[in-house]
Each structure stands twice: as C-alpha cells, then as structure tokens.
Amino acid sequence: MADDAVSRKHHTPESAAHDVEAAVRLLDGRWKLLILFHLFDGRVQRYSDLEKLIPAISQKMLAQQLRQLEADGLVARTVYPEVPPKVEYRLTDWGQALCPALDGLLLWLERK
Amino acid sequence: MADDAVSRKHHTPESAAHDVEAAVRLLDGRWKLLILFHLFDGRVQRYSDLEKLIPAISQKMLAQQLRQLEADGLVARTVYPEVPPKVEYRLTDWGQALCPALDGLLLWLERK
DNA sequence: CGGCATCCTTTCCGATACTG
DNA sequence: CAGTATCGGAAAGGATGCCG
Numbered sequence: 001m002a003d004d005a006v007s008r009k010h011h012t013p014e015s016a017a018h019d020v021e022a023a024v025r026l027l028d029g030r031w032k033l034l035i036l037f038h039l040f041d042g043r044v045q046r047y048s049d050l051e052k053l054i055p056a057i058s059q060k061m062l063a064q065q066l067r068q069l070e071a072d073g074l075v076a077r078t079v080y081p082e083v084p085p086k087v088e089y090r091l092t093d094w095g096q097a098l099c100p101a102l103d104g105l106l107l108w109l110e111r112k
Numbered sequence: 113m114a115d116d117a118v119s120r121k122h123h124t125p126e127s128a129a130h131d132v133e134a135a136v137r138l139l140d141g142r143w144k145l146l147i148l149f150h151l152f153d154g155r156v157q158r159y160s161d162l163e164k165l166i167p168a169i170s171q172k173m174l175a176q177q178l179r180q181l182e183a184d185g186l187v188a189r190t191v192y193p194e195v196p197p198k199v200e201y202r203l204t205d206w207g208q209a210l211c212p213a214l215d216g217l218l219l220w221l222e223r224k
Numbered sequence: 225c226g227g228c229a230t231c232c233t234t235t236c237c238g239a240t241a242c243t244g
Numbered sequence: 245c246a247g248t249a250t251c252g253g254a255a256a257g258g259a260t261g262c263c264g
C-alpha cells in the first residue's frame with residue numbers, strides 16, 4: 001500500500017485540464033490576484049485598507065471578489081460587532097499555500 | 113557579481129499580481145488548457161486531431177485559441193504545403209516548461 | 225482540410241446611488 | 245465603515261455559413 005504523501009491522483013489530459021481550470025477559475029476576476037498579493041505577507045486587512053491599497057477598484061467589485069474568495073476558501077472574513085462596523089480579511093492556510101504555486105508561474109514567465 | 117540562477121526579480125504586491133495575471137491570461141480562454149494538456153506529452157497534433165480530441169469545441173474557438181497560443185509562444189504551428197492542407201501543432205520548449213508549474217497548481221488543489 | 229466572417233447571446237465589469 | 249442595488253457598455257464565446 002504505502003499510499004502516502006507520494007501518491008498522486010491519476011490524470012488524463014481532460015481531468016488535468018479540468019482541475020487546472022478549476023484552480024484558474026478561483027483566481028479569475030479582474031482583482032482577485034491583486035487582493036491575494038496584498039494578503040500573502042500574512043497581514044490582516046480591513047475592507048477600507050484594501051480600498052486604499054487598490055485605489056482603482058470599485059466597492060462593488062471589492063465586495064464581490066472578496067465574497068468569492070471567501071466562498072472558495074482562500075480568504076477568511078472576521079466581523080467585529082462594533083459601531084462603526086469593522087471587518088477584517090486574511091488568508092486561510094490553504095490560501096497561503098497558493099503562494100509558492102503562483103511563484104512557479106512567475107518563474108516560468110521569467111524564463112521566457 | 114554572482115548574479116546568476118539564484119537572483120530573482122523583486123516584486124511588490126502590484127508587480128507580482130501583474131505578472132501572475134499575465135501568466136494566467138496566457139492560459140485564459142475556455143479551451144486553452146484542454147489544448148495544452150493534449151500536447152504536454154510531446155505529441156504533435158493536426159487541427160483535425162484536436163477537433164476529435166475536443167469534440168465540444170467549435171472551429172472558430174479552436175482556431176482562435178491556437179492563434180493566441182502561437183502568438184504567445186507556447187505552441188508552434190507547421191504548415192505543410194500540400195493538397196489537401198496539413199497543419200500540425202506542437203508545444204514550444206517554453207510551452208512544455210509550463211507543465212511543472214501547472215502541476216504545482218494541481219498539488220495545491222489536491223491539498224484542499 | 226483548415227480555416228475566416230458574421231451574427232447573436234451571455235458574462236463581466238465600471239459607474240452611480242443608496243443603506244444599516 | 246462596510247457594504248447592497250441597479251443600469252449599461254464591453255468583451256468573451258457559441259452557431260452558422262462560406263472559402264482556398
């Protein structure tokens with residue numbers, strides 16, 4: 001058996017393409033990568049912090065992209081029941097683990 | 113100054129996001145990953161082979177996605193001046209080098 | 225065989241206004 | 245402060261027909 005850390009799912013061209021597409025779809029959307037890279041250093045950011053860090057984004061898109069990242073399990077959202085409201089965003093462990101994978105893409109791009 | 117294989121471009125959140133977006137855009141398009149994974153094993157495929165391998169794709173999209181992959185340097189196109197025409201597609205070295213980077217994304221996805 | 229041109233539908237996204 | 249609601253334009257993508 002020895003079916004441990006080394007074992008990998010078997011992929012056909014179709015299944016590999018399907019799975020990579022699923023991964024890419026998680027990153028798709030005009031602003032998601034920008035948001036992620038502002039969280040990769042482990043910082044926790046408030047909604048208004050992200051608005052300042054990404055000046056060109058509209059509130060609609062910021063909220064929408066954050067909702068999707070949260071629904072997909074990359075970002076965690078914490079609401080503090082205060083007045084005025086305070087909401088913080090940070091990466092999940094899994095979201096943080098995306099960083100080296102994206103670095104692989106950067107290395108590939110630099111190789112061009 | 114020992115500025116060799118270890119040296120890396122310095123990235124801000126903006127530049128890293130911008131570069132990864134550029135990489136993702138090369139893969140974006142409903143069918144590109146499917147096409148790439150049918151070429152990753154080193155096989156050379158004719159236009160009509162790809163049509164058979166990806167039955168759901170329209171001719172318009174197959175041609176368009178192949179043009180973009182070619183323009184972006186991932187795929188090489190060879191035309192044989194015969195009647196009837198014969199056109200073959202294969203990965204460039206750089207295109208082939210994308211495979212391990214995508215595998216990193218697969219590993220990340222499997223980790224979920 | 226290996227396309228390109230055209231039309232049409234769908235999805236994405238920016239701008240703006242409003243709210244607990 | 246942290247969103248939601250609505251509108252309209254732009255862009256991606258599917259269906260179909262024609263061509264060297």
